[in-house]
Amino acid sequence: MIAVVLVVLLYVGSSYNGFVTKNESVTNQWAQVETQYQRRLDLIPNLVDSVKGAMKQEQTVFLAIADARTKYGSAKTVDEKAAAATGVESALSRLLVVMENYPQLKSSDTVQTLMAQLEGTENRVSVERGRFNDAVRDLNAATKRFPGTIIASIFGFKERAYFEAAKGAENAPKVNF
Numbered sequence: 001m002i003a004v005v006l007v008v009l010l011y012v013g014s015s016y017n018g019f020v021t022k023n024e025s026v027t028n029q030w031a032q033v034e035t036q037y038q039r040r041l042d043l044i045p046n047l048v049d050s051v052k053g054a055m056k057q058e059q060t061v062f063l064a065i066a067d068a069r070t071k072y073g074s075a076k077t078v079d080e081k082a083a084a085a086t087g088v089e090s091a092l093s094r095l096l097v098v099m100e101n102y103p104q105l106k107s108s109d110t111v112q113t114l115m116a117q118l119e120g121t122e123n124r125v126s127v128e129r130g131r132f133n134d135a136v137r138d139l140n141a142a143t144k145r146f147p148g149t150i151i152a153s154i155f156g157f158k159e160r161a162y163f164e165a166a167k168g169a170e171n172a173p174k175v176n177f
Helices: 003-052 056-074 078-100 111-144 147-156
Strands: none
Touching: 003 056, 003 078, 003 111, 003 147, 056 078, 078 111, 111 147
């Protein structure tokens, strides 16, 4: 009888530790996503300043970028931050379209370097979002499987939300000249 109780306690303890580890993995992975968002937000002012001088007439693009950065800075929840990050991406893609129409910007070493850094950051963001969703999948699966679902509910572990692109993100932005 004591052996059965000991085995059950060991299983519950092991399961609890597994949930803690999975939950922390999700939290850590979201921090990695935010790190890449911050890198992106740090690069944007440099890129905008580099491009601004040659593009005084494109103030709406710069205002959209500034507004998107502000929304990200004031976002509190993961969902709000994800939606705000999508706004940043949309504004940046409009800037890229505008830049394509200005050959003098394409030849600028500073702009090219910043664009390469921004492109690399966008790739990192994509990778980290994928890793975040993988960590969420692992936690969510563990909270749904029997008997883990019982242990998860006892200790208050719940499913976490996946990162999902905001509605309309699948459509390329339109830039009017």
